[in-house]
Amino acid sequence: DTEVTQTPKHLVMGMTNKKSLKCEQHMGHRAMYWYKQKAKKPPELMFVYSYEKLSINESVPSRFSPECPNSSLLNLHLHALQPEDSALYLCASSQARLAGGGDEQFFGPGTRLTVL
Amino acid sequence: AQSVTQPDIHITVSEGASLELRCNYSYGATPYLFWYVQSPGQGLQLLLKYFSGDTLVQGIKGFEAEFKRSQSSFNLRKPSVHWSDAAEYFCASRNTNAGKSTFGDGTTLTVKP
Numbered sequence: 001d002t003e004v005t006q007t008p009k010h011l012v013m014g015m016t017n018k019k020s021l022k023c024e025q026h027m028g029h030r031a032m033y034w035y036k037q038k039a040k041k042p043p044e045l046m047f048v049y050s051y052e053k054l055s056i057n058e059s060v061p062s063r064f065s066p067e068c069p070n071s072s073l074l075n076l077h078l079h080a081l082q083p084e085d086s087a088l089y090l091c092a093s094s095q096a097r098l099a100g101g102g103d104e105q106f107f108g109p110g111t112r113l114t115v116l
Numbered sequence: 117a118q119s120v121t122q123p124d125i126h127i128t129v130s131e132g133a134s135l136e137l138r139c140n141y142s143y144g145a146t147p148y149l150f151w152y153v154q155s156p157g158q159g160l161q162l163l164l165k166y167f168s169g170d171t172l173v174q175g176i177k178g179f180e181a182e183f184k185r186s187q188s189s190f191n192l193r194k195p196s197v198h199w200s201d202a203a204e205y206f207c208a209s210r211n212t213n214a215g216k217s218t219f220g221d222g223t224t225l226t227v228k229p
Contacts, residue, residue, distance in 0.1 A: 045217065104150065104165050110158070
């Protein structure tokens, strides 16, 4: 299984709602990532989890809260979002080898988020 | 700091013609280099990667790329483009595992019939 799955595919939420995005992989990867992508722009890194620990937070506002319950799952909890947070949210995973070599990221199809 | 530059925002080629998408990176050591393709509303699919060794790497869908240290480039090529290749292409670099990837701004490829 070389797939990263993301649910839901589409999400529409109001600014007072609380919702969560889910990402799952069963490739045994130990690094997982959240990216935000606006139209016609490259993905922007938000968070990196390495061995279930948050290793990178790219100064993301606290209305985005990541969670890594286990090595296969990654969640992004959303609360009090703004319309400018509307974007495609991409999850990715990689092997995170500690020494030597490199690792490629496998991306999920994304969740299209619209904040009204 | 790492940076990746894709000089061409938009490229149009005729179906069957050859293609070259440019990518330049800025980093002291040899980074890990990647090319991704993204269709509208979809995730990114890895086309190919360079870590070390042979500087000409083969990827999926008939794509190849050549790493040239002297030019800090990692250009993507395909000898004959198909209409289904129309998409957004991103070049990316990474300097550590599980670290931050740096993406170029992307090149939009349009294929004329």
